[in-house]
Amino acid sequence: xxxxxxxxxxxxxxxxxxxxxxxxxxxxxxxxxxxxxxxxxxxxxxxxxxxxxxxxxxxxxxxxxxxxxxxxxxxxxxxxxxxxxxxxxxxxxxxxxxxxxxxxxxxxxxxxxxxxxxxxxxxxxxxxxxxxxxxxxxxxxxxxxxxxxxxxxxxxxxxxxxxxxxxxxxxxxxxxxxxxxxxxxxxxxxxxxxxxxxxxxxxxxxxxxxxxxxxxxxxxxxxxxxxxxxxxxxxxxxxxxxxxxxxxxxxxxxxxxxxxxxxxxxxxxxxxxxxxxxxxxxxxxxxxxxxxxxxxxxxxxxxxxxxxxxxxxxxxxxxxxxxxxxxxxxxxxxxxxxxxxxxxxxxxxxxxxxxxxxxxxxxxxxxxxxxxxxxxxxxxxxxxxxxxxxxxxxxxxxxxxxxxxxxxxxxxxxxxxxxxxxxxxxxxxxxxxxxxxxxxxxxxxxxxxxxxxxxxxxxxxxxxxxxxxxxxxxxxxxxxxxxxxxxxxxxxxxxxxxxxxxxxxxxxxxxxxxxxxxxxxxxxxxxxxxxxxxxxxxxxxxxxxxxx
RNA sequence: GCGCCUGUAGCUCAGCUGGAUAGAGCAGCGGCCUUCUAAGCCGCGGGCCGCAGGUUCGAAUCCUGCCAGGCGCGCCA
Numbered sequence: 001x002x003x004x005x006x007x008x009x010x011x012x013x014x015x016x017x018x019x020x021x022x023x024x025x026x027x028x029x030x031x032x033x034x035x036x037x038x039x040x041x042x043x044x045x046x047x048x049x050x051x052x053x054x055x056x057x058x059x060x061x062x063x064x065x066x067x068x069x070x071x072x073x074x075x076x077x078x079x080x081x082x083x084x085x086x087x088x089x090x091x092x093x094x095x096x097x098x099x100x101x102x103x104x105x106x107x108x109x110x111x112x113x114x115x116x117x118x119x120x121x122x123x124x125x126x127x128x129x130x131x132x133x134x135x136x137x138x139x140x141x142x143x144x145x146x147x148x149x150x151x152x153x154x155x156x157x158x159x160x161x162x163x164x165x166x167x168x169x170x171x172x173x174x175x176x177x178x179x180x181x182x183x184x185x186x187x188x189x190x191x192x193x194x195x196x197x198x199x200x201x202x203x204x205x206x207x208x209x210x211x212x213x214x215x216x217x218x219x220x221x222x223x224x225x226x227x228x229x230x231x232x233x234x235x236x237x238x239x240x241x242x243x244x245x246x247x248x249x250x251x252x253x254x255x256x257x258x259x260x261x262x263x264x265x266x267x268x269x270x271x272x273x274x275x276x277x278x279x280x281x282x283x284x285x286x287x288x289x290x291x292x293x294x295x296x297x298x299x300x301x302x303x304x305x306x307x308x309x310x311x312x313x314x315x316x317x318x319x320x321x322x323x324x325x326x327x328x329x330x331x332x333x334x335x336x337x338x339x340x341x342x343x344x345x346x347x348x349x350x351x352x353x354x355x356x357x358x359x360x361x362x363x364x365x366x367x368x369x370x371x372x373x374x375x376x377x378x379x380x381x382x383x384x385x386x387x388x389x390x391x392x393x394x395x396x397x398x399x400x401x402x403x404x405x406x407x408x409x410x411x412x413x414x415x416x417x418x419x420x421x422x423x424x425x426x427x428x429x430x431x432x433x434x435x436x437x438x439x440x441x442x443x444x445x446x447x448x449x450x451x452x453x454x455x456x457x458x459x460x461x462x463x464x465x466x467x468x469x470x471x472x473x474x475x476x477x478x479x480x481x482x483x484x485x486x487x488x489x490x491x492x493x494x495x496x497x498x499x500x501x502x503x504x505x506x507x508x509x510x511x512x513x514x515x516x517x518x519x520x521x522x523x524x525x526x527x528x529x530x531x532x533x534x535x536x537x538x539x540x541x542x543x544x545x546x547x548x
Numbered sequence: 549g550c551g552c553c554u555g556u557a558g559c560u561c562a563g564c565u566g567g568a569u570a571g572a573g574c575a576g577c578g579g580c581c582u583u584c585u586a587a588g589c590c591g592c593g594g595g596c597c598g599c600a601g602g603u604u605c606g607a608a609u610c611c612u613g614c615c616a617g618g619c620g621c622g623c624c625a
Contacts (some may be wrong), residue, residue, distance in 0.1 A: 031568070040567065045606050053605065078568040079606070114601055127560070159618070165624060191624095205575075282623050293551070293621075298625040307625050336620050337551050361553060362619070408618060415574095422574060423587095430587050438584050481564065493562065496572075507580090507589040548587065 002065060002083070003041055012229040013319045018048040028474075032467075033071070042080040059488070088466055089458060096452035098528040106475040106535055110483070111152030115322055118144040120329035121241070122159040124393025125233045126170045126193060129240055129384035131363040131411060137384070138400035138541065139360060140329040141246045142488035147327075150483040155323070157250040159314065162230055163258055164307055169193065171222035174229055177202040182211050201229050238380035240385050245541040257313045263305050265300055266313040266348070271277075271472050272383050273394040275347045290343025308337075312344040319350055327486065328357045332406075335359050342472055358486055362406040365414040380500050382413065391416040398425035401540055402492045410460040411538045424496060428537065431499035436546040438511050442523060447512070449527045455520040465525060466506040471498050472532050481541070488540070495536040502529050 003024075010016050024041035042057035049056050057076040064074060070090035077083050100107045120140025123133045126233070141156070148154045161167075169491045173193040179186035181202050188194055205228050213221040234251070241248070257263050267283065270276050275286045276298065283299035298309040330337075338359075342352035366380060387396050402424065403409050414534065415422065439449070458468065475494070482490040511522045534544040 025567095027564085027567085034568070038567085043567075043605065081568070139554055161625065201560085280623080284623095295581075297623045302623080304623090306623070311625095331619090332553065333619055334625090337625095338552090359553075364618085407561075408554065412560085415560095424573065426587050427573085430585080434585055434588080478564085485565085487564095490564070493564090493572090496562095500572090503588055504590090506584080511586065512584050548585075 003039055005062065006060045006063040006065075006339075007041065007045070010059040013063070015095055016045065016049045016051060016056050017063075018045050021045075022048075029083070030184070034077060034081070035075070035085040036470075037084040037086075038077075039082045039084075042082060044075075046080070056080065057082050060282075070383045088461070091466065091469045092457040092460070093471060094469065095457055095524050095528045098472060098531050099132075099449075099452045099524065102531055103535060103538070105531055106479045107149050107151070108476060108480055109151035110480055111147060111150050111463065113151060113153050113323045115155070116147055116152045116325040116327065117155045117157055117318055117321075117323040118147070118329070119157045119159055120144075121246075122161070123237065124161055124166060125237065126166060126228050127195065127233070128197070131365055131382060131384070131387065132360075134244070134384045134387060134396065135360055135363050135400045135409060136329045136331070137241060137244055138397045139358065139405055139488060141244075141541055142397075142401050142491070142539060143327065143329070143358070143441075143486055145541065146479065146483040146488060146491075148404045149479055149539060152325075153345045155250060156246075156248045157252055159249045159305075160230075160234065160251055160253045160255075163255040164255050165309065167226060168228070171226045174198060174202060174205075174225040175218065175222050176206065178213070178225060181206055182214055184214075186522075198229070201232055205229070205466075209344060241386070243388055244384060245397065252314070254310050254314070258305070259312050262317060263288065263310050263313045267305065267309055270298070270312070270344065270347055273347050273349075275344075283342070285344060285347075287340040287343050289345055290339065292339045292343055294440070296340050308340065308344075311337075311341060312348075315341060315345055315355060316348055316350070316396050317346075319345075319354065324354065328353045328355070329405075330357055332361045336353065356486070358405055361408045363409045363411055365411050365413055387416075394429070395423050395425050397541045398492060399423070403487045404489050424492070426541060426548075428495045429500040430548055431502045432530060432533045432537070432544045433546060433548040434506060435502070435526050435533070436508055439523075439530070440528060440546075442512060445512070447519070447523070449523045450520045454522050455524045456517050457521050457524065459518050459521045460511050460525060462505075464501070465522075467482055468498075468501045468505045468525065468529060471501050472528055475532050475535070491536055495533065495540070498529070498533060498536065502533075 004021055007016070007018075007021060011018065022044040024039055024044050026037050026039045027352040028036060029038045042053045042060060045055045045056050054076060057080045061074055061082060070087050071084055072087040073083075075083050075085075094477070096521065101107070118140055121129070121133050121136050123129055129137070144154050144156050169189060169192050173188045176186040176188040176192070177198045181199070188226055202225070205225060209224070209229075213224055238248075238251075265274065270285060275289060277286065278284070278285055281301035282297045284295045285298045287296045290296060294396055296308055297306055298312075299305050315326065338357045345355060346352045391399075399411070399416070400409070442448070460466065471494075478490060478494045482488055511519070511526055513519045513522065537544045
């Protein structure tokens, strides 16, 4: 604001000229020696003013009001940046605020209580969770945490694919295992489920029902088997996800959309809107009307609706439940589905922008330098359960969120198994444990963390101390930015930087110093660091250990 | 063939929505524990940011075209 005034004054004085002030930005420079904030105003004005950016910057700085509160230095630098260096004292009030806000430090109300739904994992309930599901779980849960932190009313949801062809296949496979177990000849369909897990499931089914369904109607037999197996599989999925720190608010059944008539109603409404036509005995949705490359079948020739039809009904249902934003975490292999689904929602009268799809590239597993394929057919894949067992929940969650979702993730199982200190999560957790150790020792000596107002924070003058405070102060903006971009990987970066600054501080400054005033001030700083670190880890779903 | 994603240090990846001399971890080399946890700190080396054009005062970032890899393009989900 002061900058625009200064520019206007400079123009009035005839030192520079422009018609309209461009939209300039004030940002924090990468390089600390460039001050705390930098404005690119002069660079943007160069063309209009027909002067060199440096001259313009100099003119603006000349007309800047001299005594700016909290600003220690203003200078022109580089090609014409105007750099502001803050008075260090300006930073200090953040520390009492951190202690006061505690586990809400960094939170905000950007979302203003708007309801948002995050749907993630939604794995086929016919099997176990694999690495791709694990990445989705870590990403989705952290995104949900982020949105909660910035003031949204968040619902976590798991969509159960308990309808369609795969369930048919599942039933046939279970039936074959059932008949085999009872001494009959039966073959699992070629594209069925060949995993040994079904043998065990059927074993438990027989333990409960015996051969009761041996001579019954096969359709009923399959229905009973499927119901039993799905319940078992879903229980297992729910347990593993809970072990991974993920708890859902809603488990939504695809079948329920068929049972309630929601699918049929949705197709009818699309037809009314003029986006359905018949070809080759099937009903098609005009996805091409919404920029897709081809149309898509919603009802097959045999009269059974497709998965796509159910998905449209499902997403309509989400909006009908009152969610303002609907966020899906999908594997990149589903990307072709995004445009059609948005198109269908638009056809139903919804703003397609309310559906946001976060696509994550697939996870590739390496072991012994070779790629491991994830195949349900061969049954050879690493499950989330195994991953948690071998790597631990914290490392797994941190690792999955550390990368941008659209980067391919190469997961080296050997490295993960080694549980070595190479894993960045230990670096962050170690900082937290170290702080807790200091605070424990202080308490043992009868030294409590003083109320922040009683500490002489202006004693915190060491560069390591000031850098640490700056990072702590940057936390709320980091949360807001990560939430807005739906990019939880920014949190791991922040956590790593914060831990690093703390470790440096720890090396150069002694917290339990002899001088009681310095000690008090540093105890406040360390406590603020602990709170911030814990809050980051909390959003990541990673524990903040007090000892390591 | 068409579409989406990716290509940055030996390896794995950041790069905050176009800024200043492109960063971190690991790997390599050299230092630092009689005082709060060495799972740590400090320093050194290492780069045609896939290639070629374009836009701009300014490009790893935006546009176009190539090249390479991954994934899609079923009346599967």
